[in-house]
């Protein structure tokens with residue numbers, strides 16, 4: 458974990474019953490995208506920060522103030538300065554939009570008049586001033602989410618937690634809300650749970666990947682998606698991911714031996730150190746850079762990266778077909794799953810179907826190798 462001295466939100470807490478133990482330090486004004494597979498612990502992390510769950514290990518603090526700790530320290534949710542924006546807007550149905558947004562400053566003790574003024578200001582900030590007198594039932598999903606954002610901001614939180622803010626929206630409402638969040642999150646300390654690499658790029662300074670209740674990796678968004686260190690992050694970036702041991706013996710320092718696949722030859726990015734022979738290394742490559750052949754028609758001159766595999770599944774993806782393959786002959790221990798993107802015409806010409814034996818070919822120049 459990067460325990461920076463300027464850490465604003467510090468989580469080093471766990472909930473043993475859920476197998477979750479997360480260490481995370483967020484700087485003031487920093488937005489971190491929290492990503493990870495189902496059940497990885499994302500909601501549990503939010504619950505620990507927001508005060509919905511008590512940690513049984515470690516502590517959570519903001520600005521050095523302990524909000525919750527395993528020793529029993531406990532600041533109630535409404536006194537934490539932590540606002541949680543759920544997937545569903547969860548507005549009070551019996552209050553107007555304006556009253557919904559004014560609720561937070563009112564609850565914090567602001568007089569009615571200044572609470573209303575703050576609510577009006579936040580509603581215009583999210584382009585929803587014209588909705589002030591409506592009831593939540595009279596709002597579209599996107600409008601309700603805007604109002605919920607205004608309500609969260611009106612509480613003037615130190616930390617904003619957003620749980621998949623676009624999950625409940627139809628696809629047409631998401632882009633406008635994404636732009637809005639990009640604006641309001643700039644300079645705010647926030648965690649955003651998302652499954653979309655686009656959101657990580659647009660909204661966050663950094664990505665943290667949770668897997669099995671632990672931080673699997675964390676780093677600047679572009680860097681992490683370009684050179685992922687976990688299969689999950691590679692999947693987000695749409696890259697094939699293999700890991701193994703660097704081999705030398707004439708093959709050069711940019712080759713690695715991958716269990717179940719064999720040798721993978723690649724190129725070390727400019728400016729990066731080549732992993733030493735014997736060291737653990739990672740190779741990533743784009744599905745579009747993988748060519749597929751039937752075993753009897755592999756081009757002559759034996760390409761360096763030619764891996765025998767069996768087609769597992771064909772997945773139509775717009776103008777492409779994604780071919781999911783399992784290395785090997787379909788029996789025995791399989792290597793890492795690999796995918797190739799072909800045009801539908803190429804897939805048809807190869808007469809691909811699940812169970813068909815193929816050879817995957819990738820040029821070493823298209824395979825990026827770096828130390829694990």
Ligand SMILES: Nc1ncnc2c1ncn2[C@@H]1O[C@H](COP(=O)(O)OP(=O)(O)OP(=O)(O)O)[C@@H](O)[C@H]1O
Nearest residue numbers: 474475476477493494495496497498499500501502
């Ligand atoms: N209410 C609960 N009671 C007990 N265990 C739970 C509860 N909710 C989640 N868990 C368990 O805690 C672990 C972490 O789950 P959590 O909901 O935090 O993951 P997540 O990353 O938010 O998943 P998702 O993307 O599916 O929402 C999982 O093993 C899960 O089964």
